[in-house]
Amino acid sequence: MVAADAGVSRATVSRVVNGSPKVRPEVVESVNAAIERLNYVPNRAARSLASHHTQSVALIVPGDMTKFFGDPYFAAVVQGITNRLDESDYTLNLLVASSDPRHKTMRYLRSGNVDGALVISHHTGDDFVANLETAMPVVFGGRPTNHSGRNNYFVDVDNIAGAVSGVQHLIDLGRRRIGTITGPVDMPAGIDRLTGFRHALDEAGLPGDAIEHGDFTAAGAAAATRRLLERHPDVDALFVASDLMAVGTMGVLAEKGRLVPRDIAVVSFDDSPAATSGPISLTTVSQPSKEMGFAMADLLLRLLADDEAVPHHNIMPTRLVLRESA
Amino acid sequence: MVAADAGVSRATVSRVVNGSPKVRPEVVESVNAAIERLNYVPNRAARSLASHHTQSVALIVPGDMTKFFGDPYFAAVVQGITNRLDESDYTLNLLVASSDPRHKTMRYLRSGNVDGALVISHHTGDDFVANLETAMPVVFGGRPTNHSGRNNYFVDVDNIAGAVSGVQHLIDLGRRRIGTITGPVDMPAGIDRLTGFRHALDEAGLPGDAIEHGDFTAAGAAAATRRLLERHPDVDALFVASDLMAVGTMGVLAEKGRLVPRDIAVVSFDDSPAATSGPISLTTVSQPSKEMGFAMADLLLRLLADDEAVPHHNIMPTRLVLRESA
DNA sequence: TCCGACCGCGAGAGCGCTCTCGTCGAGAGC
DNA sequence: GCTCTCGACGAGAGCGCTCTCGCGGTCGGA
Incomplete structure (x- = not known):
């Protein structure tokens, strides 16, 4: 040899x-x-056996993967993750955190098959994950709901500030009756963006009661938009919590004959490819999706390398991107 | 113990x-x-070391992952794959077939880190993959371009027949000036759907010259639709090679004031969530995406189990789903 | 000059499995 | 009743690495 x-x-x-x-x-x-x-090329198995680590990390995605991967935002995050991992010699294992047979995934994870885990789009109630953290380093994409302990690592954007900037833009445009289609309110991203929406409106002394809840899918947002329009026909601007949802919203607005941005200005969140795929490009709060994925992987890798002084969280800035819709 | x-x-x-x-x-x-x-729980590394197989398979996706994962169709395929794998004790490794540093991925693959590979959305020219086949069983999602040898395994849908059924529907509706927005013509799926389009039109004695090429993205399709409308303002129906592309097309049609389905009827392909996310639901050629993913994984697993008589390919049927757009 | 510290390297024992043999016992055949 | 066969199991040698020791050589200080 x-x-x-x-x-x-x-x-x-x-x-x-x-x-x-x-x-x-x-x-x-x-x-x-x-x-x-x-x-x-060194043999991975032998190396793992002798050294007690596997050189691979898990990417844990929610059970209804279609919702997850169908969203260009997540696609970009995953891309960032793989980019970072490609520079290392860690491997990515794709796991589904289906709530039903959690045992199988959990057993797999806990029996030393991966050195660490990356968790994205984590809803409340996945105590499954809390369990994980006792076994290995875990980095979250987005602030975890049960943000309990000191052992919490995550990268996120400043959703509140981002939402404020988006809504403020609407206000600056002279809009006075601003509604929102929120994300799921059991997810921090959904909650925070709603909070930012309220903040900005409070600050300006405007009413913040035109709220309908969506679920980060286009179809869900379409339904929510219909409800909102019915209850508050007078809205002249909409803050939609994600680009993908905005696609659904734009569809409904077109259908109802409300012109964007003339009748209703729309600002959304993400700046994913979905923002520019429709007939009217979206003014949106841009978050550095790929960079976030990269940062997640980077954080985990540093944790695995026993790097001292790894920051517990990495909050990345947003940036309002002006396009046609507002 | x-x-x-x-x-x-x-x-x-x-x-x-x-x-x-x-x-x-x-x-x-x-x-x-x-x-x-x-x-x-048996130790995976030790097992691999002694038995010379790893109990894991690679999922190889194209370098520009956003395009890939952003498409709900692929998301569903991946979901099907994981569903099948969850029943086994194989693990999924996500790899990016970036053309640039192909060495790294290739080295990884060829040095016994996975037992087999699943390849999706494979463009021509990735001889990278041909190389792979000499080292392990490979199953393709979609017929590979260089469909050379006997050692080719893939699952696909009958794209030609599917396209024919979609276009035929348009003809049955009385449309006489039918155009198409194709997929990339260096991908079998793109080619075959175009072929089906031509077949149906030839059969009916209708002109088949209103053709513009897209790239399976909404933005690309929007651009292609603009070009098409300019060159052939008289089209009264459009066959669009994917739902995601149809989203882009619908946007342009709305912008141009062409009513769907009255002025222009639209039939697309996939039946992914994108088909029902817009204001006008899409009549589309449904392909069993999740089942295809499942079948891919199943085929590979049988190959790995040295199952005799594994069919070389699995061509799944399509089904036309009637909705609002045609 | 001698001693100890330290640094670069080799020897060799595992890591937790699988797999080939060999053994042993039970049943078949005469 | 005796051998022969065959099937179920155990012994033990690896699989290809890592890692702990300890050895020898070098160098600085007294």
Whole structure:
């Protein structure tokens, strides 16, 4: 094998491969040469067995994956994650946190098959996840609901500030009857964006009662928009909690003959590809989705590397992107 | 460990865990009891090391993942895959087939880190994949372009027949000037749907020249639709090669004031959530996305189990779903 | 000059399984 | 009743790494 070829012991090869500083540069050199020459790739299984870690991390997504992956926002986050992981030699394992047979996933996770986990779109009630945290480092995408302990790591955007900036833009435009289609109110992102909506309106002394709840899907938002229009026909602006939902909203508005932005101005959230796919491009609160994914993976990797002083959370800024809808 | 607890040798425990028939039922019984009692979970790394297989398969997606995952159709396929895998004890590794550093992914794959691979949305020119096939079983989602050898396994839908049924519906409706927004013509799905479009029109003696190419994204389709409308203002029906693209098309039609279905009838392909998310629900050629994913995983698993007589391909039927747009 | 500290490296023992053999006992055949 | 066969199980050798020790050589200080 490599050791013989380089004229050193297997232990030294191991040291070189693992980047130990306790090897003379010239030896490192010759070992690397031998590795190159023999096209050697260390065996992952053997490595795991001996070292007690697996070099792989789990990506845990909610059970109804279609809702998850169908959203370009999440797609971008995943992209960011893989980008970061590609630079390391960690592998991504895709797991579904189906609530039903949680045992199977949980058993898998807890029996040392992954070194850490990335959790996205986590609803309340998944105590499943809390359980996980006792077994390995976990990084959340979006602030977890049960933001209990010091051991909570997550990356998120400032949803409140983002929502405020979006709604403020509507106010600055002179709109006075502003409604919102919220995200699920059992998810922090949904809650925070609603909070920001209220803040901005309170601040301006405007009524904040035109609220309908959506579920981060286009169809759900369409239904919510219908309800809102029925109850508050006088709205002249809408803050929609995600681009994908805004697509549903725009459909209903078109159907009802309400012109955007003339009759109703619309601001949404995400700045995903969905924002520019429709006939009217959306003014939206941009969040750096890919960067968030990247940051999540980065945080987890640093945790796994026993990096001291890893920040517990990474709150990224939003930016209002002006387009046609408002 | 378990062996001691059950009063047998480790070899026998191994046999039981792996379902060998050469063990007496009563022994199986007591070993299983011991496993239950001790909450034993076999160590994956050790197992891999000794047995030379990893119990994990790769899901290889194209580099621009956003395009991939942003499409609800693919989301459903992935869901089907995980559903099947959940029944086994195989794990899914998500890999990106970025064309640039193909070496890294390839090295990973070829050095025994996965037992098999699932490849989706494979463009021409990824000879990268052909390479893969020499190293492990590979199952494609959609007929691969270089459908060369006997060693090609894939599951697909009958895109030609599906397209014919969709276009035929338009003809039956009395439309005589039918155009199409195609998928990428370097992908079999794009090609076949176009072929079906032409077949149906030829059959009916109608002109089949109103063609613009899209790329399976809403934005691309919007642009293509604009071009088409400009070159052929007289079209009275459109066959759009995917729901997501149809969303873009519908936007442009609304913008141009063309009423659907009155002025222009639209039939698309997929029957993904995107088909019902807009203001006008889409008549679409439904393909069993989730089932396809399931079938892909199932095929691969059977290949890995050395199942004799595994069909080389699994062509699933389509079904026209009538909604508002045509 | 001698001693101890320290640094770079090799020897060798596992990590937790699988799998090939070999053994032992029970039933079949004579 | 004796051998022969065959099926169920155990013994034990790896699988390809990592990691702890400890050894030898070098260097600085007294």
